Amino acid sequence: MSFKVGIIGAGPSGLAMLRAFESEQKKGNEIPEIKCFEKQDNWGGMWNYTWRTGVGKYGEPLHGSMYRYLWSNGPKECLEFSDYTFSEHFGKPISSYPPREVLFDYIEGRIKQSNARKYIKFNTVARWVDYDEESKTFRVIFDDLANNRTFEEVFDYLIVATGHFSTPNMPYFKGIDKFPGAVMHAHDFRGADQFSGKDILLVGSSYSAEDIGVQCYKHGVNSVTISYRSNPIGCKWPEEIKEVALLTHFEGDTAYFKDGSSKRFDAVVFCTGYQHKFPFLPDSLRLKTKNCLYPDKLYKGIIFNEATNLLYLGMQDQYYTFNMFDAQAWFARDYMLGRVAIPDKLEREKDIKEWMDNEARTVSGDDHIDFQTAYIKDLMNNTDYPDFNLDKVADLFKSWLKDKEDNILTYRDKVYQSVMDDVHAEKHHTPWIKELDDSYERFFEEEEVADEAEISRVNYY
């Protein structure tokens, strides 16, 4: 096999790509030469927590947007790998909403069984890509951060798996430059502890605002105010959390809202989303999109329509995550191996447009789930990624939306059944709202710790 594949990023998408090739190799088939490059010092992408904010050890913008006390905000049964179940990894049933460390352990569990690590060069960032039209190859400049050395590689296929929840979108509001308290984007939020007893303002009304809001409530802030642009999240909030209309401006430490109300705050967290950003690519090869379920220019959500040896993984807004990345990676592999033929450019454009038109017609959360389910089905029809009942997963997603609507503070106590191996999740030893310790050790403690004074002590409250 005489071609060479470069993978940028060793998060869930990049690892899925490595895993896809490994599964091919295990069948006794030849695979191309593969190299994977990861900016961070370990794999796991977003799931690789860092205490740092802003830029990393070597001055690169940080990838991670994870914070302490982050628990999965969707049932684990919706993101389960079909070729490596939670039961297989943990050897027993666990609850449906594990904290970050436990999920990281699961992701790592699968990839550790492979030889993937030998393909990955860590602490290495892609600086620049030149595309040679004649040879149809990519010259990629990498920067070996730990050694302050640059080097080049040439690839026939380039896989961009760098995620799109790393580059903050942070609008300006009049007066924010004089706001005396802490101001940060959710990307740099590292846990509610520093806001204990404070009044905090969250700008935005998507997952970050919802999750940071309830974490702050759980961990003892005085009040949370969530300012939405068009529509409130609309949960049944506890008394300490309120939604208000769009922020208009600040005067000193006071924020003013469109409905004429105002309030003094100690801190502002911008939960205003992320930008798709690819600084290492010439703009002709860049995916230019907002966060949506079907970005333009990607055939099958993967193949860049202007240069079909450039592939993007995981660039969609996500209900499905790990198993969608898998389906994409398996499809990408089979495409590179020449097993999947693609139509000509115009046909591909038509196909993309059809999907985009369909997305435009979606209205509700359920519609979005159905859309992404259909997308993954389409991919899976073209690969040998172990089949699973996608309709059942879609049903889980819909239950999850309802659970959240019913009670934002208890939905994480619900348990579901695995679609992959039918194992029922175990009810967790402690209700989520009372569990202030998100560590792996605490998660797997057998006995229920009912002593709240002890929990407080352990958590320095």
Add this chain to the structure above:
Amino acid sequence: MSFKVGIIGAGPSGLAMLRAFESEQKKGNEIPEIKCFEKQDNWGGMWNYTWRTGVGKYGEPLHGSMYRYLWSNGPKECLEFSDYTFSEHFGKPISSYPPREVLFDYIEGRIKQSNARKYIKFNTVARWVDYDEESKTFRVIFDDLANNRTFEEVFDYLIVATGHFSTPNMPYFKGIDKFPGAVMHAHDFRGADQFSGKDILLVGSSYSAEDIGVQCYKHGVNSVTISYRSNPIGCKWPEEIKEVALLTHFEGDTAYFKDGSSKRFDAVVFCTGYQHKFPFLPDSLRLKTKNCLYPDKLYKGIIFNEATNLLYLGMQDQYYTFNMFDAQAWFARDYMLGRVAIPDKLEREKDIKEWMDNEARTVSGDDHIDFQTAYIKDLMNNTDYPDFNLDKVADLFKSWLKDKEDNILTYRDKVYQSVMDDVHAEKHHTPWIKELDDSYERFFEEEEVADEAEISRVNYY
């Protein structure tokens, strides 16, 4: 004139380069084709304040490390341009330690009199530089951030004027990942307000720690603890500021120090310096140095010894600032215009080594000042940058060191005489320690506002 010069950065160094060419043009002489590219949306470099932290509007690592309530920490008479004095700009004497906005106004005042702005493309970051050995030209890829477009330019000379106080150096200490309060580098510090009444730990013992420490004291923190690695700053601190030995680790919100002491903190600010970082350059063209007065590989502190059409401005640790950048820019201009001959590589190496050896022999602050004074004299001997009495400036620097040692809280109330036009600085209307408003408007208020309640109101305290 058939060559082309690219300037990266429109801070004090890049602007000095533009000004140097302008002064040549005003004499009726021809100048080369010039283009300057600035990542930020305005000129002024570090002096262009932003409320943002981490990454900017377009996701680039932020250049700015400035914070609210920053006043010059050296007398303005030491950084005065010799071709544009403070008196000329403000039309009257002002005090010796102006706040940031006033200094920004001064920098901008000179450059606004020129046509420099037409050479500068803002919101544009250098992505990658390829050097063509044969043609001895640089191909530079730029990214037009606002339009998400990349483009190429080719230059005969490349001037790197991107500064070296933008990329945080942030060491890891055991337990910092579980510290519950705010953790930030001085680069992301935006003012003491949010720490009012708190106990804060500053790690480091250079200018950032000293200045953030006294600002926090002035603006009402409960206590400041400064942890030094080798030697304390050694000022006569007020009771609320203490210096302690090296930080060893954290347990929860408590920091432990090498001398066995420990203390609980609400926040940690790392004042641990900056890295020289040039992500857009191949490592063969990168200046690799720590912060020092004479970085290796730079002939005359400017010309990269491995590729003599690559010039660096302002890469030294700085006592002198604006007028040193000017002297460098004038020298760089005359070198590019062919008026200054340089010896062969080995001779240049010898010369660099001699300077570096001299720096190695410096011990005291006074020695450092003498060293940098000698360096600038050497440059000025080769240019027509308006001459000024450098020995007098060196004396001012030495007085300043003594003033700070005498009283860290009152040294900014001292006034000096301009070396450029002999104008005596005016005593400021309010002692620095009582002045909580750092705005341009407040600085130029005529009457003394003695009413502290009023000051408090204006500043939202």
